[in-house]
């Protein structure tokens with residue numbers, strides 16, 4: 056069934072992808088397994104095919120829609136917090152110039168399930184809007200996501216602006232082109248390569264690990 060799910064993401068078949076995801080969840084398969092063995096491998100193939108011109112933008116958009124609709128179905132199954140106390144407030148966004156949000160949404164969804172209060176500003180967000188939101192909600196942490204090698208460069212100036220604004224919020228970064236090396240170079244407070252490790256990192260950064 057995982058192969059079928061992967062194939063449905065590659066084919067951009069939203070109906071099939073959500074149908075299979077629902078069936079797997081009903082069969083008691085955990086959301087992490089569905090993500091790791093079906094949805095993400097499917098999206099990886101989409102990325103490879105996109106790079107080698109075997110897939111074009113309209114097809115990638117269909118795959119992305121199938122992926123988004125399927126990951127939404129996982130949301131109620133992530134509950135790791137058990138309704139406990141709020142671990143802290145996080146403002147999260149995809150940086151200016153970048154419209155990729157599947158990974159950021161996953162991270163946001165999982166942080167929320169882990170017990171953080173999330174303010175998700177969406178995609179293509181100007182740094183001033185991030186700073187304003189962080190001040191408004193009195194955020195403990197700001198999460199920046201970037202998927203493009205061009206937009207990841209904006210993270211450096213974003214971090215500088217956040218620090219310059221006097222905000223107390225720490226900054227964590229992530230997204231496929233980001234490395235630990237880059238995260239350290241731009242003086243972020245931390246980097247997580249995936250949504251699960253984003254939870255561990257966020258807890259550490261707010262002193263709740």
Ligand code: B1M
Pocket residue numbers: 095098099101102103105106112115116119147152153154155156157158159161162197198199200201202203204205227228229230231246247248249250251253
């Ligand atoms: Co785009 N795209 N795309 N794309 N796209 C990539 C990123 C690319 C690598 C594809 C490729 O060439 N193989 C390439 C970037 C190349 C580069 O910069 N070097 C690319 C390009 C070029 C583009 C356009 C420029 C194409 C064009 O227009 N010619 C354009 C850019 C638009 C823009 O942003 N201005 C574009 C557009 C699109 C779509 C709109 C069609 C669609 C996005 C739909 C959407 O997000 N709503 C899309 C997609 C789907 C992809 C690929 C195929 C898949 C991305 C994805 O969703 N992955 C992608 C190729 C790839 O990455 N394999 C590609 C699944 C997701 C679960 O993983 O996002 O990595 P990811 O998130 C992970 C981790 O990175 C991490 O945790 C997540 C979950 O584990 N993480 C964080 C993410 N954010 C985090 C934040 C954290 C912590 C961890 O803390 C805050």
